[in-house]
Amino acid sequence: MYKSIIKTMKDVPLEEFYTSGHRTCQGCESAMVMRYLAKVAGPRTIVVGATGCMYVANTTYYTTSWVVPWVHTQLGGSGAAALGTSAALRALMRKGKIKEEPINVIVFCGDLGCADMGLSGVSNAMTYDYNLLIVLYDNESSANTDIQETSMTPYGAQTSFSRPGTARRIMKRRWKKSVVPMIIAGHRNIRYAATTTPAYPLDTMNKIKKALEIGGPTFIHSLDPCPKGWDYDPMYSHELGTLSVETGLWPLYEFVDGKLIYNEPTKGIVEGRVKRKPVREYLEKQGRFSHFTEEDYEYFQKMVDEMYTSWEIPGVMPIKSVIK
Numbered sequence: 188m189y190k191s192i193i194k195t196m197k198d199v200p201l202e203e204f205y206t207s208g209h210r211t212c213q214g215c216e217s218a219m220v221m222r223y224l225a226k227v228a229g230p231r232t233i234v235v236g237a238t239g240c241m242y243v244a245n246t247t248y249y250t251t252s253w254v255v256p257w258v259h260t261q262l263g264g265s266g267a268a269a270l271g272t273s274a275a276l277r278a279l280m281r282k283g284k285i286k287e288e289p290i291n292v293i294v295f296c297g298d299l300g301c302a303d304m305g306l307s308g309v310s311n312a313m314t315y316d317y318n319l320l321i322v323l324y325d326n327e328s329s330a331n332t333d334i335q336e337t338s339m340t341p342y343g344a345q346t347s348f349s350r351p352g353t354a355r356r357i358m359k360r361r362w363k364k365s366v367v368p369m370i371i372a373g374h375r376n377i378r379y380a381a382t383t384t385p386a387y388p389l390d391t392m393n394k395i396k397k398a399l400e401i402g403g404p405t406f407i408h409s410l411d412p413c414p415k416g417w418d419y420d421p422m423y424s425h426e427l428g429t430l431s432v433e434t435g436l437w438p439l440y441e442f443v444d445g446k447l448i449y450n451e452p453t454k455g456i457v458e459g460r461v462k463r464k465p466v467r468e469y470l471e472k473q474g475r476f477s478h479f480t481e482e483d484y485e486y487f488q489k490m491v492d493e494m495y496t497s498w499e500i501p502g503v504m505p506i507k508s509v510i511k
């Protein structure tokens with residue numbers, strides 16, 4: 188179905204379009220997502236970035252890591268900027284002002300810029316027939332202003348603005364929002380949406396490539412381990428990414444032309460071939476959960492178990508738990 192799927196690391200383009208000059212933290216997985224997307228998309232690409240830590244880190248005065256054109260948009264403006272950029276390209280080509288050729292428009296936005304205050308604009312962008320890809324880089328906090336809680340912050344995680352107290356140990360009580368299912372359910376004509384995490388580079392690059400090849404408005408949600416906000420040694424970034432999938436907490440899947448496809452190892456978990464690791468293995472490695480008691484670990488595990496035992500579509504659609 189797709190002509191040029193990247194099968195091994197040897198097939199990955201050597202050229203870099205997101206290169207040195209950025210100031211992300213050591214071990215930053217969001218920086219890997221930027222690198223992958225620029226590599227796969229190639230030089231005929233415009234990157235649009237909403238305010239977030241990846242904006243702050245990549246555009247220090249007089250330096251930038253972007254080799255391709257890059258535009259900054261306000262925190263809630265990523266959807267509008269994506270539409271505007273795609274529409275402008277189409278109009279300029281129609282009027283003969285620029286050469287007619289495929290130009291990728293890729294927007295990246297973080298928790299606040301995509302899943303919270305930027306969500307209405309992102310949803311609007313999904314309702315028009317323009318070619319654009321929106322990438323939600325999810326470090327589970329608002330990190331350009333230190334570490335602040337967002338709707339993506341997991342249950343119980345402490346942030347620098349919400350420390351556990353003596354009267355109330357768990358400050359974040361609500362479960363993390365599921366963004367891709369919202370996008371799929373709410374935008375019937377969308378042809379491609381997916382989850383990924385940069386610990387699986389081929390998975391991430393193939394999903395970016397597929398989204399760009401399929402075209403139309405497309406969406407990818409990447410879970411990006413963040414040493415600063417999650418409080419762990421940067422050497423464990425990839426390990427935490429794989430654990431998020433192996434524990435079942437972060438299912439990998441793609442929605443292609445109306446079909447849901449699970450990707451390994453999530454496919455094995457859903458089909459019962461692979462046993463989920465205890466979620467505790469993932470939580471214990473992060474300082475943001477250091478206040479957890481046995482009861483908290485058990486509650487967290489119960490919630491993850493329910494994703495596979497009680498949800499309408501395992502790990503994706505929590506409809507049954509809502510109507511029970």
Ligand code: SF4
Binds near residue numbers: 415
């Ligand atoms: S705060 Fe987290 S996501 Fe932001 S640059 Fe640092 S490691 Fe990356």
